[in-house]
Amino acid sequence: ETGVTQTPRHLVMGMTNKKSLKCEQHLGHNAMYWYKQSAKKPLELMFVYSLEERVENNSVPSRFSPECPNSSHLFLHLHTLQPEDSALYLCASAKGPNQPQHFGDGTRLSIL
């Protein structure tokens, strides 16, 4: 089983829908991250959780709401998204500070 698993792999939703992205890591790591990857742009850090506590919110609009119920699971709740939110959303985990981050394969999100 891969180290970081993201579901669903693809999601199409309307601007008024509410959906959630899920990430699960099987590596025993203590830190988890959400990144956004858009075409022709660098990966953008969205949220950081360390030991289930949010330590960084990188000026992300409130229509994105993260949740980390335990050190193995991370969610990104979505509501009233905009077309510019269409992107690949990547989850990563790390053992701790100053440790390398390992990524899942992402959820490809399309907003109609």
Added chain:
Amino acid sequence: QKEVEQDPGPLSVPEGAIVSLNCTYSNSAFQYFMWYRQYSRKGPELLMYTYSSGNKEDGRFTAQVDKSSKYISLFIRDSQPSDSATYLCAMRGLNSGGGADGLTFGKGTHLIIQP
């Protein structure tokens, strides 16, 4: 000025050639430097992880960091068609607060190895 500059390519080379991929950065606080490989429809895969200046070798891959020039490189020897992918450089500063922090990425270089 962008924090991390990386030529997006595409960079096309014949099989067996030595490939050189590079990034420049502006933030002198960056201490940890990484290279990720990303295949189409997949997430980034960690290739190399280095701290501060110097060289690190792993098989056909060599990572170099020159902090005085704010310049990092990834060399691929004996390149193979399976090396065709997008290569992302990433970096961050030293975390001394005990919490975790995110990475700053380049845009990625699309590499094509021609058989």
